[in-house]
Amino acid sequence: MASSKNHSNEPEKAALTQLKLVLPLLRPYKNAILTALLFLILGAAANLSIPVAFKLMIDLGFSAENSSRLSQYFILVFAVSIAMIVFTSLRYYWVSWIGQRVVTDLRKKVYGKVIGQSAEFFETTKTGEILSRINTDTTLVETVVGSTFSIALRSFVTFIGAIIMMVISSPKLAMYIGFLIPVVVIPLVVTGRKIQRLSRIEQDRIADSSALATETINAIHTVQSYGQETRERARFFEAVNRAFDAAINSIRMTTILMVMIGGVVFGGIVLVLWLGAKDVISGAMTAGTLSQFVMYAVMAATSTGALTNVWSELKKAAGALERIVELMHTENPIQSPPEPKRFAHTVLGNLVFNQVTFAYPSQPDKPVLKDISFEIVPGQTVAVVGPSGAGKSTLFQLLMRFYEPQQGEILIDGVNINQYDLLELRQQFALVAQDATLFSTSAAENIAYGRPHADSVVIEAAARAAHAHEFIENLAERYDTYLGERGVRLSGGQAQRLSIARAIMTDAPVLLLDEATSALDAESEQMVQRALNKLMQNRTTLVIAHRLATIKKADNILVLDNGELVASGSHQELLKHNALYGRLAKLQFIHNAVEDTG
Numbered sequence: 001m002a003s004s005k006n007h008s009n010e011p012e013k014a015a016l017t018q019l020k021l022v023l024p025l026l027r028p029y030k031n032a033i034l035t036a037l038l039f040l041i042l043g044a045a046a047n048l049s050i051p052v053a054f055k056l057m058i059d060l061g062f063s064a065e066n067s068s069r070l071s072q073y074f075i076l077v078f079a080v081s082i083a084m085i086v087f088t089s090l091r092y093y094w095v096s097w098i099g100q101r102v103v104t105d106l107r108k109k110v111y112g113k114v115i116g117q118s119a120e121f122f123e124t125t126k127t128g129e130i131l132s133r134i135n136t137d138t139t140l141v142e143t144v145v146g147s148t149f150s151i152a153l154r155s156f157v158t159f160i161g162a163i164i165m166m167v168i169s170s171p172k173l174a175m176y177i178g179f180l181i182p183v184v185v186i187p188l189v190v191t192g193r194k195i196q197r198l199s200r201i202e203q204d205r206i207a208d209s210s211a212l213a214t215e216t217i218n219a220i221h222t223v224q225s226y227g228q229e230t231r232e233r234a235r236f237f238e239a240v241n242r243a244f245d246a247a248i249n250s251i252r253m254t255t256i257l258m259v260m261i262g263g264v265v266f267g268g269i270v271l272v273l274w275l276g277a278k279d280v281i282s283g284a285m286t287a288g289t290l291s292q293f294v295m296y297a298v299m300a301a302t303s304t305g306a307l308t309n310v311w312s313e314l315k316k317a318a319g320a321l322e323r324i325v326e327l328m329h330t331e332n333p334i335q336s337p338p339e340p341k342r343f344a345h346t347v348l349g350n351l352v353f354n355q356v357t358f359a360y361p362s363q364p365d366k367p368v369l370k371d372i373s374f375e376i377v378p379g380q381t382v383a384v385v386g387p388s389g390a391g392k393s394t395l396f397q398l399l400m401r402f403y404e405p406q407q408g409e410i411l412i413d414g415v416n417i418n419q420y421d422l423l424e425l426r427q428q429f430a431l432v433a434q435d436a437t438l439f440s441t442s443a444a445e446n447i448a449y450g451r452p453h454a455d456s457v458v459i460e461a462a463a464r465a466a467h468a469h470e471f472i473e474n475l476a477e478r479y480d481t482y483l484g485e486r487g488v489r490l491s492g493g494q495a496q497r498l499s500i501a502r503a504i505m506t507d508a509p510v511l512l513l514d515e516a517t518s519a520l521d522a523e524s525e526q527m528v529q530r531a532l533n534k535l536m537q538n539r540t541t542l543v544i545a546h547r548l549a550t551i552k553k554a555d556n557i558l559v560l561d562n563g564e565l566v567a568s569g570s571h572q573e574l575l576k577h578n579a580l581y582g583r584l585a586k587l588q589f590i591h592n593a594v595e596d597t598g
């Protein structure tokens with residue numbers, strides 16, 4: 001199960017301490033909190049003063065001669081009730097405002113953290129699960145800050161106020177009620193732990209189903225092509241049903257808690273009322289005082305009920321926060337050094353691999369690059385060839401420092417790449433991958449992805465150089481046409497030219513090119529090739545080559561096989577001396593050979 005992999009096993013110890021994460025988020029909103037608190041206290045005070053008015057009324061008696069005093073009391077109760085409603089509504093507004101603010105900030109934080117995670121993190125964490133953390137888990141936190149806290153505070157203030165007023169009204173009856181308190185608190189603590197654990201499971205199940213849906217929707221074309229909708233539907237149903245079961249488990253716990261506490265509290269009140277009634281009969285207490293006492297007891301009981309709910313909400317949120325905290329504590333192992341070396345003003349683009357050995361973190365015992373050494377002189381073009389899985393793409397990953405080699409070093413202009421600032425390091429590369437990634441923005445913004453503030457003249461120049469201008473001009477809204485998700489679909493060749501334009505825009509000193517293997521029609525192919533030639537001019541280029549033309553033009557060719565650099569040299573030399581290269585040349589480059597040489 002995807003989400004069980006990084007279970008921290010420190011169980012309830014962490015419990016509510018997780019909620020501490022929320023405190024710093026509250027700090028910037030002191031004024032709003034004070035405002036909300038003010039309305040909270042005013043509302044509670046108004047609420048607590050109502051029974052006093054009722055006591056006065058009842059003790060006054062409902063007789064004709066008291067009619068005008070009675071009216072005054074009723075006006076008082078009316079005024080207090082209105083005040084209570086106004087204060088309560090304002091409190092609601094401010095507390096909800098704080099809740100929304102905090103969850104927005106939390107989402108920003110979580111997203112900010114996610115987007116800086118390592119390649120390894122994204123390999124091992126499902127997209128849908130991450131989305132669930134950002135959306136669902138943070139929503140639980142919003143519930144806490146935006147309503148639970150408020151209910152908790154209001155109930156707490158009301159509870160304390162009601163208890164005090166109960167003691168004032170009748171110390172004896174209040175003492176009886178006091179006996180009930182431990183009976184209420186113990187089940188709260190016991191079930192609270194269970195609820196937190198169950199809630200975490202629930203959130204994990206939701207994350208699982210979200211991961212599943214995201215995966216299926218991303219692969220919808222494949223799903224439908226293979227006619228697997230029914231199976232995918234069933235898989236999703238099963239996942240959401242598991243989430244339902246998990247939710248019901250924690251709801252069941254809360255229900256049990258509510259029954260237990262409700263029973264104790266209301267049973268207790270009836271009992272006390274009975275005892276109080278006897279005192280009224282014997283004359284030890286007025287009817288008004290008993291009514292007042294009972295009203296306070298009901299207030300205290302209702303607050304306890306609310307606090308019970310609050311308790312389970314808090315525990316649920318703590319469960320969700322555990323996940324968020326884990327995410328916030330996941331550090332990308334690849335960081336800039338504390339005092340990074342600066343790149344020279346003009347980067348030469350000298351690349352050196354020095355005895356580099358590397359295994360992916362998921363398979364640490366299986367090195368995919370073994371003792372690789374080579375050098376690329378500034379301005380040279382070096383082609384990498386080798387069978388599938390030989391480790392060609394891995395070279396790029398290491399150069400851009402998405403992973404760190406276990407042995408050996410990689411140098412740019414004589415400095416180990418781990419000495420540079422990470423952002424600056426990656427800015428030295430223009431990457432043209434096999435599949436162009438398009439964002440759901442305009443063609444212009446897609447081209448200017450690496451230089452968002454570039455003006456339209458520069459963008460168009462890049463598009464022209466990449467032979468993309470012609471087809472963009474033919475799109476409905478030219479450079480403003482939406483591409484990617486929800487936008488127009490580009491053909492393979494068009495998308496490639498667009499990504500070449502993107503690389504031209506960055507004007508980085510080193511070009512990393514992963515030649516597309518997919519066959520394009522001859523004309524498209526030629527245009528892509530011309531665009532690439534333009535891009536390679538005056539740049540140190542490392543190219544994963546699939547075309548004979550590229551290979552022939554390269555200053556040097558590296559032959560990789562099973563993670564080892566087995567040969568290097570020119571096309572002719574390798575043809576003569578390297579059997580693997582001979583085979584590759586025949587099999588892999590042949591289909592491009594006709595038009596390349598033509």
Ligand SMILES: Nc1ncnc2c1ncn2[C@@H]1O[C@H](COP(=O)(O)OP(=O)(O)OP(=O)(O)O)[C@@H](O)[C@H]1O
Nearest residue numbers: 123360362363368387388389390391392393394395
């Ligand atoms: N993220 C990863 N985690 C674990 N193993 C990986 C990862 N990426 C690649 N590998 C493995 O590393 C080896 C080299 O992969 P790489 O992608 O560098 O090969 P390649 O030469 O570029 O292949 P192709 O030409 O098919 O793209 C393969 O055995 C592959 O299974």
